[in-house]
Amino acid sequence: MQNILLTNAGKRVALVRDFKQSFKGQGKIVVTDNWSVAPALFVADEYYLTARIDEKNYIKDILEICEQAEIKAITSLMDPDISVLAGAREVLTNKGILCLFPSEHTAGRCLDKYKMFQFLKESRIPTIATFFDYADFMAAYQKGEIDFPVFIKPKSGSGSVGAQKVYTDAELQLILKNAAQPYIIQEFIEGMDIDADVYVDAISHQVVSIFLKEKIERMIGGTSKAISIKDTVLFEKIKQICGHFEFCGPVDLEFLQVGSEYYLYDINPRFSGAYLHAYACGVDFPKLILNNIRGKVNPSQVGEYETGQIMMLYPDVALVSKHDLKRDYRD
Structure with a gap:
């Protein structure tokens, strides 16, 4: 088995x-x-x-x-x-x-959002201007290199928790003063918000599957509504980007498209919360995993799905007796 x-x-x-x-x-x-x-x-x-x-x-x-x-x-x-x-x-x-x-080195970069920004800059991969802390941001602000609104998120955040748009300096200082963990500050850019579910084959280490979706609505935890799209230019850029990292298996990449440019602003080396959209469209990462477990290299199936398919996530309920728990829920 x-x-x-x-x-x-x-x-x-x-x-x-x-x-x-x-x-x-x-x-x-x-x-x-x-x-x-x-x-x-x-x-x-x-x-x-x-x-x-x-x-x-x-x-x-x-x-x-x-x-x-x-x-x-x-x-x-x-x-x-x-x-x-x-x-x-x-x-x-x-x-x-x-x-x-991914490898330990790549995992560390993905978890630390500022280290990721630095690496993307060094690798000449277009990304969003990111500042380590308030002092770093204010130095650029006073030079006229950035202005409000800005976007902030925890330096080592997960699932979009704490990520938010900030409109004024007073609001920014108040949030940072009361924050329980360090935040990074990012340039706020308007553009098409695109999420890419990617599978990097565990044997060939090549990108063999990509599913793109344009985000329609976001919530804490990720994308709640999206529509499937295809973009051959972005498919190729994703393959190139993944070559800079040591990924293995599922990866989630997030882009902002402004005109003909794609700004990579986040990478999570795991199944995204909205991977369900890809699976519902027939992009079956678990089947690719099964092949890899058996020692089989997966052939490329990039873009093999229908466009125009809209995903709508909604809450559901699980019910279980307390007598079926393996440990007290208060522990």
Whole structure:
């Protein structure tokens, strides 16, 4: 059986169901979380509770689960977890487990938004002007190099939490003063907001699938409404961009298109929250993963989907008895 482990599954119920559909009869979908009432736990074939990712027993828990559940591949659904797992890549690989996340170096760049900005600039990849802190921003502001409004987000954020548009200096100072973590400040650009779901083959290390969508509506956690599009120029740019990184498996890239230019403003080396759109359009990353687990290189299927397909995410409800929990929900 080609069992896969999805760590920190949280609320990704629909994604787990999609995996089960694609893996049906060929492998189990095993998931983890550190909270006993994470909804995705209850739709998986098997689930386990672990320590938090910042606790010393976390990797020990993962290794034990991999052995017990006969795991053949592993990927994470939470950004900070990716860096932790990437640090354990060698020990996981030595156990014959396919690691569907980037190298430790690339994972660190993706998590730290300012390091990512610096790398994109060095690599001459068009991106949005980004400032490390308020003093850095004000130096550019006083020179007339940037003006309000601006866009701010946590330096090591995840799922668009804390990301927002700021209109005045007074508002910016108030937010930063009360912030629980460091923020970066970015130039605010109006343009077409495009999200790309990308699969980098785990054997050939080539981009073999790209699904593009124009965002119609955003919410905390990502895109809530979008329409599928195709852009052959952007397809080629994405292949070139991925060549600068050490990706493996699913990657989410976000662009702003202004005229003929594409500004890359975020990269998350995992399944995006809106990957469900791609899957519904027949772009089946779990099937590509199955092939890689079996040692098969996936042929390119970039752009093989219909355009004009609109995704609309909506809330759903999971119900479970407290007697079925493996650990008290207050722990």
